[in-house]
Amino acid sequence: MxxxxxxxxxxxxxxxxxxxxxxxxxxxxxxxWDSLAVISFIALVDETTGVVVEAEKLSxxxxxxxxxxxxxxxxxx
Amino acid sequence: xxxxxxxxxxxxxxxxxxxxxxxxxLSIGSGGVPVLLLHGFAxxxxxxxxxxxxxxxxxxxxxVDFPGHGASTLDVGGGHVRDFAPxxxxxxxxxxxxxxxxxxxxxxxxxxxxxxxxAPERVASLTLIASAGLGxxxxxxxxxHVTALRDVADGVACAERLFATPSPLTPRIGAVLHAQCxxxxxxxxxQTIIETSFAPHAGGGPPVDWSGITAPVQALxxxxxxIIPVPEPNRLPAxxxxxxxxNIGHVPHTEAAxxxxxxxxxxxxxxxxAAGALSNPV
Numbered sequence: 001m002x003x004x005x006x007x008x009x010x011x012x013x014x015x016x017x018x019x020x021x022x023x024x025x026x027x028x029x030x031x032x033w034d035s036l037a038v039i040s041f042i043a044l045v046d047e048t049t050g051v052v053v054e055a056e057k058l059s060x061x062x063x064x065x066x067x068x069x070x071x072x073x074x075x076x077x
Numbered sequence: 078x079x080x081x082x083x084x085x086x087x088x089x090x091x092x093x094x095x096x097x098x099x100x101x102x103l104s105i106g107s108g109g110v111p112v113l114l115l116h117g118f119a120x121x122x123x124x125x126x127x128x129x130x131x132x133x134x135x136x137x138x139x140x141v142d143f144p145g146h147g148a149s150t151l152d153v154g155g156g157h158v159r160d161f162a163p164x165x166x167x168x169x170x171x172x173x174x175x176x177x178x179x180x181x182x183x184x185x186x187x188x189x190x191x192x193x194x195x196a197p198e199r200v201a202s203l204t205l206i207a208s209a210g211l212g213x214x215x216x217x218x219x220x221x222h223v224t225a226l227r228d229v230a231d232g233v234a235c236a237e238r239l240f241a242t243p244s245p246l247t248p249r250i251g252a253v254l255h256a257q258c259x260x261x262x263x264x265x266x267x268q269t270i271i272e273t274s275f276a277p278h279a280g281g282g283p284p285v286d287w288s289g290i291t292a293p294v295q296a297l298x299x300x301x302x303x304i305i306p307v308p309e310p311n312r313l314p315a316x317x318x319x320x321x322x323x324n325i326g327h328v329p330h331t332e333a334a335x336x337x338x339x340x341x342x343x344x345x346x347x348x349x350x351a352a353g354a355l356s357n358p359v
Contacts, residue, residue: 035123035249042130043088043105052134055127055334059246 001048006073009048010064013040023065030064045071088130093171098150100168102141105129109136110201110349112178112341113165115185116140117207117328118275119223119254119267121147124182127334132180132341139177141168143188145266153266156273158184162191169199178345179292182206182330183305190285193292200292202348204341207298207305207327209275210285211312215305217271217279224267229255241301241326287314293351295344297337299325318344 001009007021014021014032027033042053053070061067093100103122112132116124122140125132132138142149143161154160165188169177178201181189186208193200209215219238226232233251240247258264287294295318298307304327310319320340322333330337 035126038126039103039105039123039129040088042127043133046130047087052131055131055331055338058127059244059331059334 001073003068003073006048006068006071007064009044010041010067013037013044021064023063023068025064026062027064027067028062041067087133092148093168095150095164095167095171097144097152097154097164099148100141100150100164100171101148102139102168103129104137104139106133106135106137110176110178110345111137111139111174112180112345113169113174114138114140115165115179115181115189116143116146117183117185118209118220118270119146119257120182120185123147124328125330128330128338128341131338134342136178136345139172139174141165143185145263145270151262151266153269156266156269156271158188158270158274159191161188162195165192166196166199175199176201178202178204178348180204180206180341181208183327184209186210190290194289197289197291201352202345203290203292203294204344205294205296205313206330206337207302208296209305211308212278212282212284213305213308213312214281215275215279216303217275219304220271220275221268223254224258224264224271226255226258231255232258238303239327240332241299241324242332244332246331284312290314293317293344293348295319295340297329297340298322299327299329299332301325302327 008018011018011020014037045051045053049072051072057070088105091102091104114125122142125140129138129140144150145153176199179189186205187210189203193203223235229252232255233247235254236247236250294314296313297320300307300321300323313319322329325333
């Protein structure tokens with residue numbers, strides 16, 4: 001899964017319009033980034049990459065780009 | 078309106094209709110002997126946000142809201158936490174789950190142990206995380222404070238007490254704790270639980286009689302737990318694995334989510350293999 005596909009999957013997970021997320025957003029600015037979204041994000045990464053995100057690093061994530069990095073998706077556009 | 082639960086079709090929210098009202102839960106994964114996650118006092122099913130998906134490897138993982146908590150019924154009756162055990166058995170019946178691994182944090186550990194006594198055939202293993210009910214003293218003042226917060230800052234201060242070191246999660250946890258205090262019915266439910274089930278035992282008591290527990294037990298604890306300090310090993314069943322995590326407080330499943338989740342997975346797998354060996358002797 002490349003960066004674009006992963007952002008689209010994140011849009012769906014967070015119930016945003018497809019194409020909303022660009023990677024630059026802070027998680028604090030996303031109303032739908034909550035505990036449920038955390039569970040969904042961990043499940044999404046597990047499903048798509050087979051990687052279990054390190055929770056300790058996830059709790060430190062501040063931006064969507066940080067999430068992409070945790071998922072092992074290339075952050076560069 | 079709450080956002081519907083979805084994540085690649087695997088994560089789903091559900092509500093079981095029990096005699097005492099709705100039982101709300103999250104479920105992810107399928108197959109295997111499921112694991113049922115039991116949160117602590119004033120927590121909810123989302124307390125397991127960092128563990129739920131990872132515990133669903135090869136099995137179904139379910140996180141439930143106890144009565145008085147989350148989206149489950151606010152009817153806690155007389156506030157006896159031991160009554161949550163038959164309530165859980167009813168939930169398992171409603172979900173048609175014959176047997177589970179139990180993982181209980183704090184109050185959830187006590188309830189898990191009660192279920193293991195009440196319905197031993199339903200419990201494949203019991204993991205106790207910073208568990209209540211071992212007869213050791215705990216911080217009753219903290220629990221009372223959590224249900225009477227003055228403002229969000231007061232909630233954040235309480236949240237900080239749960240952790241051994243500063244956590245980026247405390248602002249959000251503090252806000253949630255404070256919001257709970259704004260709901261009079263929920264606040265009454267939580268305070269009823271405290272005064273009925275916790276207050277009489279805050280100074281500690283005799284050791285647990287483990288003779289009625291047939292399920293394998295393990296305990297996980299944060300060495301810096303300020304709510305329920307680490308007990309002496311003799312408070313646990315003889316030979317039970319006892320993992321103590323350095324520089325971790327009362328919520329090791331959050332503060333040390335990776336190693337705690339790994340310890341739970343390993344224990345469940347070991348118990349599954351042992352049960353399989355017993356049912357399929359060479």
